[in-house]
């Protein structure tokens with residue numbers, strides 16, 4: 001492999017210190033970067049053409065085989081580091097063999113939201129990083145057009161969110177928005193807003209998911225906000241026949257997205 005590799009073996013040298021600072025969480029947050037850990041996420045980021053700026057791999061383990069070819073054409077700084085430095089940078093005792101520093105990208109254009117047959121997931125204050133990551137992964141799996149993170153939802157770049165997307169965050173637009181601005185615009189454009197409520201009388205199986213649809217999922221404790229409930233055209237429920245009071249929001253989102261996909265492609 002012809003790409004030049006910087007060596008990060010000690011934290012004493014000035015250059016090395018500067019590099020280590022780049023990798024520190026506080027610095028990353030200030031500079032609009034985030035960390036992706038592990039072979040799979042780095043691979044997904046490179047394949048998707050994300051703005052990967054630095055890739056650091058464990059000098060003792062070498063460049064993971066899956067990344068060698070991809071890295072030949074990648075426009076990023078390649079660094080080898082000791083396991084100790086890898087551990088310091090990722091804040092764990094058993095660091096992954098590779099991690100990358102990626103520039104945060106914001107989708108400026110909202111075109112994906114308003115496509116003719118759009119299927120969009122809107123998260124209204126979903127707080128758990130694992131839930132948000134899982135919903136993004138399911139939205140990607142069904143080929144949804146975008147995910148909207150309403151204010152009050154967890155940060156997309158929270159390391160746990162990034163990890164649980166399993167790379168799907170690089171596959172579809174994820175738009176942070178104020179729902180008070182976005183939902184009225186969707187209604188104006190003829191998009192149907194489907195809410196989820198444990199009090200709904202309509203089941204998700206009786207609902208017609210064929211038109212342009214935004215699916216609204218609510219907070220883990222309180223469900224949808226009263227504003228969202230006012231704005232939706234209809235609420236649906238996934239029927240529950242046992243004694244569970246509700247489903248986990250990521251599970252519910254996945255079931256609902258798959259019902260939409262079933263009706264659109266397999267009915």
Ligand SMILES: C[S@@+](CC[C@H](N)C(=O)[O-])C[C@H]1O[C@@H](n2cnc3c(N)ncnc32)[C@H](O)[C@@H]1O
Pocket residue numbers: 196197198216217218219220221222223224236237238239240246247248249250252253
């Ligand atoms: C744990 S639930 C919130 C429970 C809350 N106590 C309530 O009354 O809405 C979090 C979110 O998951 C989704 N959800 C959970 N169970 C559901 C079901 N059976 N049908 C439809 N959506 C569901 C909804 O989006 C809900 O806002």
